[in-house]
Amino acid sequence: MIIDGNPKEKKAMEEFHKGNRAEGLKIQDEFVEDLRNAMKTQDHCSCTKACKFHGKCIECVAIHRAHEDHLPNCFHNMINKKIMNISELTEHTIAEDFNK
Incomplete structure (x- = not known):
């Protein structure tokens, strides 16, 4: 199962954004059930x-929340995409400024 960009969870968020909380929660519950089933046999x-907390998301995220130094590696792509979208608002000039 692929978690990042999962179409089912994206559909749930669409429903939440439309104000359809009940449908969003229903779809989200399906996603969690799929995840729990996949975790029994797959590396998600x-x-x-290499990390001793590989696949142990609760522990990994808690550790990163506790030390507040950086984000877990699995969050990097998601955050970088968000930063890129924000950077577009200023025509990516911040990236250009740092490359000088």
Whole structure:
């Protein structure tokens, strides 16, 4: 199962944004059920670095929340996409400024 950009969870968020909370929660529950089933037999962790917390998302996220130094590796792509979208508002000039 692929978690990042999962179409079912994206559909749930569409419903939430439309104000259809009940349908969003229903779809989200389906996503969680799919995830729990997949975790029994599949490696769902997108992190490619060797780590003793690989696949143990609760522990990994809690550790990163506790030390507040950086984000878990599996969050990097998602955050970088969001930053890129924000950077577009100023024609990516911040990236250009840092490359000088």
